[in-house]
Amino acid sequence: MAHCRACGSETNDEFRFCPWCATPQRRKLVEFFRGVDTDPARALRVSRYVPEKLVRFSVWDETGTVRAAVSLDEGEAARLAEFVAAPTRKASFMDDLRSLARR
């Protein structure tokens, strides 16, 4: 059984984050994202290097070869996440009036 480096609580080796304090439990977190381009064999690998506070993006082809890579610092990665996230539409004044009228 593993223990959290930050709070010492009991965790599991499989956990990426401590369930008690949310501290990352691994030094490197990795996710793959499948591409939808005409070349379906490509994938984006995103690696978060926790101690270094870097996020690395790499494009992999069907042979498992990295075709391109770039690293972003936490600020640029957060800006990218905001850009990629689905846009949320702020309610307009007219929306507020319609909502009031329905009551």
Ligand SMILES: [Zn+2]
């Ligand atoms: Zn913890």
